[in-house]
Every structure is written in structure tokens, then in C-alpha cells.
Amino acid sequence: MSERYRIFITEPKDHPAVERLRGLGEVRQGPQDRRMEERELADAVRGVHAVLITSRDRITRPMIEHAENLRVIGKFGARPENVDWDAARARGVRIVWSPEANSDSVAEYTVLFILAHLRHLVEAVDHLRRGGWRNALVPGRELRGKTVGVVGLGNVGSRVARCLGGFEVTLLGYDPFVSEDRAAPLGIRLVALPELLAQADVVSLHAMVTPDSQHMIDERALRRMKPGALLVNTARGALIDEDALARALTEGWIGGACLDVFAGEPVAPPHRLLAAPRTIASPHIAAQTIEAQDREVTQTIEEVISVLEGKESAVPPPA
Numbered sequence: 575m576s577e578r579y580r581i582f583i584t585e586p587k588d589h590p591a592v593e594r595l596r597g598l599g600e601v602r603q604g605p606q607d608r609r610m611e612e613r614e615l616a617d618a619v620r621g622v623h624a625v626l627i628t629s630r631d632r633i634t635r636p637m638i639e640h641a642e643n644l645r646v647i648g649k650f651g652a653r654p655e656n657v658d659w660d661a662a663r664a665r666g667v668r669i670v671w672s673p674e675a676n677s678d679s680v681a682e683y684t685v686l687f688i689l690a691h692l693r694h695l696v697e698a699v700d701h702l703r704r705g706g707w708r709n710a711l712v713p714g715r716e717l718r719g720k721t722v723g724v725v726g727l728g729n730v731g732s733r734v735a736r737c738l739g740g741f742e743v744t745l746l747g748y749d750p751f752v753s754e755d756r757a758a759p760l761g762i763r764l765v766a767l768p769e770l771l772a773q774a775d776v777v778s779l780h781a782m783v784t785p786d787s788q789h790m791i792d793e794r795a796l797r798r799m800k801p802g803a804l805l806v807n808t809a810r811g812a813l814i815d816e817d818a819l820a821r822a823l824t825e826g827w828i829g830g831a832c833l834d835v836f837a838g839e840p841v842a843p844p845h846r847l848l849a850a851p852r853t854i855a856s857p858h859i860a861a862q863t864i865e866a867q868d869r870e871v872t873q874t875i876e877e878v879i880s881v882l883e884g885k886e887s888a889v890p891p892p893a
Contacts (some may be wrong), residue, residue, distance in 0.1 A: 579623040579882055580643070584610060584631040587650075589868070591875040598882060599623070604631075609840065616640065624648065624878050627656070629858070630839060635661035646881040650870040651676050651861055652729075655783045655810065668881045670889040672873035674729045676861035681733035683860035684808045687832035688776055691804055692717055696854055717741045723774030724762065725790075726781030726809065727752045734778060735760040746770045749781070771798040778806040779813050793818040802829035808860040811836040816847060823850040834860045 579599035583592070586603040595601045604610050604618065609630050616637045619625050625641075626648040627633060633647055633654075638661040647657055649671040662669050690696060693714035701711060720743050724731045727749040735745055739761050747762035748770045757764050767790070771777060777799065781787050791805065792815040799805070805828060807814060816837055822828050830852035839858060841848065848855055861870070880887045 580621060581624045581626070581878075582618050582622045583626045584615065584618075585628045585650075587626075587871050589871040591872045594875055594879060595624075598879065619644065624882060626650065626874060626878060627654070629654075629656060632656040633662075634658055638662055638665055638667060646670060646878050648874045648878040650874045653782065668887065670874065670877035670881060670887055672870045672877070673889065675869035675873050676863075676866040677729040677733050679863040679866035680730045680808050680860040681737055683834065684730070684734050684778055684780075684806060685737045687806050687808065687834070687854060688722075688778070688804065689717060691806075691830055691832050691852075691854055717743060717776075719743070720775040721746060721773055722776045722778060723748065723770035725749070725767070725770065725777065725779050727757060727760070727762065728780060728782070730809070731778075731780035732760055734780065735762055746774055767795070768798055771795055772800070774803060775800065776804045776806060779809045781809055781813060783810045783812045788812050789815040791815065791819070793821070796822040796827055799828050801827065804828070804830050804832065806832045808832075808834045811839070820846040820850055823847075823853055830854075834858055 581595050581599060581601045583601065584604040586606050592601060610618070612634070615631055619633070619637050619641045621643060622641060623643050624646045625633065625644065628650050633656065635658040638644060638658060644665070644667050646668045647662060649657070649669070651672060653671050653673070654669060657669055659669065694712060698711055718741050722738055722743045723746040724735055725748050727747050731749070735747070738745065745760070745762045747757050747764050748767045752764065754764055779791070781790070790813055796818055805819070819831060823831060831850065832854045833847060834856045835858055836847070843849070847853060877887050877889055
């Protein structure tokens with residue numbers, strides 16, 4: 575008889591692919607409405623062969639070291655930054671995810687953010703519901719003709735550039751790992767980050783969080799931006815120094831912000847950025863489409879099953 579596995583999913587998934595996991599063994603799922611406490615998650619992971627996570631939960635070195643049976647960590651969505659890769663590598667634990675599963679959804683949402691802010695859409699809807707009409711609204715701005723700076727030209731950043739091409743914008747890009755040959759077909763001119771910040775009317779973040787990129791948008795970076803510039807973040811909250819951004823918005827250093835991600839999640843009032851002026855904030859939903867969620871769950875579960883069954887995974891092992 576084949577080995578029966580114990581599998582834990584931190585954030586519950588109601589999806590047919592979960593039945594595939596149940597065919598391999600016992601599947602337990604965490605709470606729907608909150609992030610698990612670190613000790614609670616450590617207890618849940620101890621003894622399992624596989625754990626599947628979202629960006630909500632962090633898998634630390636002690637968790638990995640004490641999970642003696644752990645073989646694979648699966649992350650729904652993009653490459654995980656909330657897993658201790660060194661600890662997993664040392665234990666021989668595979669890390670898999672679903673590359674490109676949500677790239678289209680996040681790119682579309684990024685463009686939605688930009689247009690909504692330029693056209694004051696949120697204010698207009700609220701104004702109408704309170705009995706107002708257009709005469710009292712401040713006119714919006716067109717996207718056409720603006721300069722958009724894309725920071726990070728991976729799966730999402732590249733798609734954002736393609737989506738924006740039809741708006742006849744000027745595209746600037748910053749990504750130290752991307753060549754001119756790769757950027758040119760996207761219509762992007764590569765520049766240094768300070769130049770991008772100084773020239774862009776819209777700065778859109780799509781970088782991974784690394785020691786070099788954490789808080790890459792700090793007070794110095796924000797002061798380089800145009801006074802009317804829009805900052806958009808659908809990537810990771812840790813890319814921005816949130817205290818500096820709150821001051822920038824309150825004191826008018828920049829024109830506004832659209833934020834779908836935060837340094838610590840979930841967030842709720844009185845979080846400083848939820849009350850910041852000229853800010854549209856949403857609860858990390860850029861990838862929350864039926865299509866993206868289906869791809870994320872299906873692909874990640876298939877990768878986890880491949881590892882448990884000793885088959886080749888489509889996701890390369892950590893270097």
C-alpha cells in the first residue's frame with residue numbers, strides 16, 4: 575500500500591483540486607478569516623508531509639526544522655518570499671509555486687488602479703451615492719501621453735507594459751536583471767531608478783522583495799518623484815517605507831497612491847495609509863479573480879503532488 579500523507583493548507587480552498595490531495599491522505603485546512611499565529615502555525619506544520627500557503631502566512635526556519643516529515647512547501651501564486659529558503663534547502667524540502675498563474679489578473683488590476691485614480695472614480699461613485707452630480711467634481715486626467723515607470727519587469731511587470739502600450743504612454747523601466755534586448759520589444763526604455771522616479775507620472779511596482787529592494791521606495795525616493803506623480807503597488811508591501819509614504823501623502827510630496835499590498839497583513843483602521851489622502855487601498859485582491867485562483871490552486875496542488883510522488887516538478891529547485 576502506498577504511503578498516506580498528512581497535508582495542511584493554511585488558508586482554506588474550496589476547489590476540486592483539493593480532492594486530488596485527499597486521495598493521497600489526510601488534508602486539514604486553517605482558518606478562513608485570519609492569519610494564523612506563529613506558534614499555532616508551527617503546531618499545525620509539525621508532522622505534516624506538505625504545507626500549502628498563501629502570502630498571508632510565514633514559514634520560518636524553526637517551523638521547517640521541527641517538521642521532521644516535511645517534504646514540500648507549496649505557495650499559491652507567485653514565488654514565495656515568506657518562506658525561509660535556506661532552511662528548506664538545508665533540510666532538502668522542496669518549494670513550489672504557480673508561476674504566471676495570476677500575472678494577467680494582477681496586471682489588469684494595476685491598470686484599473688491607475689485609471690481609477692486618474693479619473694477620481696472612487697470619489698465620483700461616493701459623490702453620486704450622496705446625492706451629488708458631476709458639476710462639483712474635480713476633472714480627472716487622461717492616461718494617454720503620460721510617462722509610466724515600471725519597476726520590475728518579470729511576469730507581471732511585462733504584462734503591465736503590454737497592457738499600457740495601447741494607451742500611447744511613454745514607458746520607462748528599471749530592473750537590474752533585464753537586458754535592453756528584452757525590454758525593447760515591450761516598448762520600454764531602461765533607466766536607473768532615480769531617473770525613472772524623477773520622470774514618471776505613474777510609478778508602478780512589480781519587484782520581488784530582497785535585501786536590496788526592501789524599502790526601495792523610501793523618503794529619498796519619494797522626494798525624487800514629481801509632486802503630482804502616482805505610486806502604485808500591487809507587488810509587495812515591504813517595497814515601500816510606509817511611514818515615509820504616509821508623510822509624503824499627508825504633506826503633498828506626491829500626487830497619490832494606489833495600494834493593494836501592505837508590509838503587515840491584514841490591515842484595518844486606523845492604519846495610517848487607509849486614512850491617507852488621495853489614496854485608493856484594497857485588501858490584497860489583485861489576483862482574486864476566478865480564473866487566476868483556479869490556475870493558482872490547480873497548478874500548485876499538481877506541483878505538490880508531483881513532489882510527494884517523486885515525480886519531476888515543473889518548478890526548479892532552489893539554487
